[in-house]
Every structure is written in C-alpha cells, then in structure tokens.
Amino acid sequence: MTSKNQGSLINELVPPEKMIDWVGGGGTSWFKQVGNEFFQYFVELCDLKPNEKVLDVGCGCGRIAVPLTEYLEDGGSYEGFDITTDEVNWCRENISTKYPNFRFHRANIYSKHYNPNGKVTASEYKFPYEDMSFDFVFLTSVFTHILPQELENYLSEIVRVLKRGGKCLISFFLLNPESLKYSNENLGILDFKYDFEYYRLLNPDVPEFAVAYKESFIQSLYEKHQLKIMEPIRYGSWCGRKEFLSCQDIIIAVK
Structure with a gap:
C-alpha cells in the first residue's frame, strides 16, 4: 500500500x-x-x-x-x-x-454508566492475553473512571501482560498540593468535592463518571506492582494549571 x-x-x-x-x-x-x-x-x-x-x-x-x-x-x-x-x-x-x-x-465488564448489563466486574476481569505479550500498554481516560479495587486489578494485569522492559502510559486526575490548590480556587474544569480518603468523586451516585486519585496512593501502587515511574510525571490542565502537557495527568512507567 x-x-x-x-x-x-x-x-x-x-x-x-x-x-x-x-x-x-x-x-x-x-x-x-x-x-x-x-x-x-x-x-x-x-x-x-x-x-x-x-x-x-x-x-x-x-x-x-x-x-x-x-x-x-x-x-x-x-x-x-x-x-x-x-x-x-x-x-x-x-x-x-x-x-x-x-x-x-x-x-463484557459491568459499568453502571457504560455497560449496566455487564457480566463481570472490573475488579475480577482478566485481560484475554498471555503473560508478557506486549511491549507497550496504554490507557487513556480509563483510570479516571474506575474505583481503587478495579484500578489495582487492572494495574496487576498490565504488569502481567507487559514484557520485561516494556512500558505503559496511563492518564489520571492526580490529587497533590498543586492540583488541590487550583481546584479549591475553582480554576479547574472538574470539581471533585466528594472525598473518600485517597480518592475523590465528581458524582457519588455515578462513581465511574469521574475519579481523581491522590498521587501518593498511585505511586504506592506502582511501587507495589514493581512498575518504575519514569520521571517526570506530566501534569495536565484539568485542575487549572497554566503549564501542562495534556488535559489529564500522564504517568509513564517501565516494568
């Protein structure tokens, strides 16, 4: 061609x-x-x-x-x-x-908003691929829509299907002092006002509509699953930052 x-x-x-x-x-x-x-x-x-x-x-x-x-x-x-x-x-x-x-x-994963008739939860779903099958895995605006137990299962599956030395790129809404400051000043496009200790929701009635996570919590999960974050984290504009790479925050890591 x-x-x-x-x-x-x-x-x-x-x-x-x-x-x-x-x-x-x-x-x-x-x-x-x-x-x-x-x-x-x-x-x-x-x-x-x-x-x-x-x-x-x-x-x-x-x-x-x-x-x-x-x-x-x-x-x-x-x-x-x-x-x-x-x-x-x-x-x-x-x-x-x-x-x-x-x-x-x-x-066929259950989601109240996107797939209410799903047969399996994201917290128990196994990716339909063999171990160490991929050089590169990416998720754009996925971890911004799932809760902690589901997120950790997906992260463990990412590690399982990645080859040694393989990389992953994942986008988030990360809560840290800077993003919280901007959000508290109502400068962002989203207001995550419902606090659940290490994550916040936009709408508790439909949790998967949008989820923001404490950056320290996400870092601890990466460490637990032996994914090395490739610094720097690329922060996004969602909270009202003046300097950013994309809309959401981006973490690149290597297995």
Missing part, C-alpha cells in the same frame, strides 16, 4: 458522531486531534517502535488506534478491548478489515 493510499484510508477511519460523543465527544476534529496527540507521546516520550506489540485498554471507537495504523508494521501489532459493543464492532468492521494486525475484543 502506498503512503498516499494509506493516508486516504486514515482519513476514512472516522466513526459516526454519536460514537465519538459516547466516548468523550468533541466531534471529528477532536477525535483526530487527540489520537495524533497521544501517538506523538508514544513515539517521543515512550520510544515506541514500529515493530512492537501494543495493547490499548479501553479502545473505544479507535481514536488512538487510527493513527497507529500508519506506524505499526514489520511485525508490529495492536490489540484493543472495550466494554462498548457498537464501538468495538465498528473498529472490527472498519479498521481490522483494512489492517489485519489490528484486533479488537469486546469485554
């Missing part, structure tokens, strides 16, 4: 607006912008190589899979899973058919 033809295919890989709205909104331009943004982080900050094996936890409708289709080759591959049926089916029908090294799995 020529690069010109491939670029044409990339432009076609945009899901319907209703799917984009369901997994964050922002329309077509935002869908492309965020995908390209994180692709750059993968290459520039995580040193992702074209021949590596990649896992996308919470793939949605392929927002970050799409730019990777131009990059992963020569043995490189992508696996993604999500709890939403329509989005996974769209990715299978529109991405996997053109890029066979891109595969998508539907995980």
Whole structure:
C-alpha cells in the first residue's frame, strides 16, 4: 500500500458522531486531534517502535488506534478491548478489515454508566492475553473512571501482560498540593468535592463518571506492582494549571 493510499484510508477511519460523543465527544476534529496527540507521546516520550506489540485498554471507537495504523508494521501489532459493543464492532468492521494486525475484543465488564448489563466486574476481569505479550500498554481516560479495587486489578494485569522492559502510559486526575490548590480556587474544569480518603468523586451516585486519585496512593501502587515511574510525571490542565502537557495527568512507567 502506498503512503498516499494509506493516508486516504486514515482519513476514512472516522466513526459516526454519536460514537465519538459516547466516548468523550468533541466531534471529528477532536477525535483526530487527540489520537495524533497521544501517538506523538508514544513515539517521543515512550520510544515506541514500529515493530512492537501494543495493547490499548479501553479502545473505544479507535481514536488512538487510527493513527497507529500508519506506524505499526514489520511485525508490529495492536490489540484493543472495550466494554462498548457498537464501538468495538465498528473498529472490527472498519479498521481490522483494512489492517489485519489490528484486533479488537469486546469485554463484557459491568459499568453502571457504560455497560449496566455487564457480566463481570472490573475488579475480577482478566485481560484475554498471555503473560508478557506486549511491549507497550496504554490507557487513556480509563483510570479516571474506575474505583481503587478495579484500578489495582487492572494495574496487576498490565504488569502481567507487559514484557520485561516494556512500558505503559496511563492518564489520571492526580490529587497533590498543586492540583488541590487550583481546584479549591475553582480554576479547574472538574470539581471533585466528594472525598473518600485517597480518592475523590465528581458524582457519588455515578462513581465511574469521574475519579481523581491522590498521587501518593498511585505511586504506592506502582511501587507495589514493581512498575518504575519514569520521571517526570506530566501534569495536565484539568485542575487549572497554566503549564501542562495534556488535559489529564500522564504517568509513564517501565516494568
């Protein structure tokens, strides 16, 4: 496939607006912008190589899979899973058919907001992949929607499926003195006012709508599961910071 033809295919890989709205909104331009943004982080900050094996936890409708289709080759591959049926089916029908090294799995995990008929909880879910299968694992806006027991299970699964020396990139809402100061001054876009010791919620009636964690708590979990954080943590704009990398906070770590 020529690069010109491939670029044409990339432009076609945009899901319907209703799917984009369901997994964050922002329309077509935002869908492309965020995908390209994180692709750059993968290459520039995580040193992702074209021949590596990649896992996308919470793939949605392929927002970050799409730019990777131009990059992963020569043995490189992508696996993604999500709890939403329509989005996974769209990715299978529109991405996997053109890029066979891109595969998508539907995980029937319970979520009050996203999948109320799910059969298994996130705290007990086992990723459907062998030990040490991936060079790189990423989660964008996943740990911002799950509670501590679920988060720790996912973190342990990430460690299990990562190869030794493999890296992971995960986004968070991290609570530390700076973010709390800005939040208390109502400078941020989210007000996590419901305090549960080491995490806070936006809406206790729908906990998974948005969750923020104490940075020290997250650091302790990384240490417990023997993931080494690659400093610095890249802080986001969500709380009202003037200097930031992205919207959410980003932690890159190595096994």
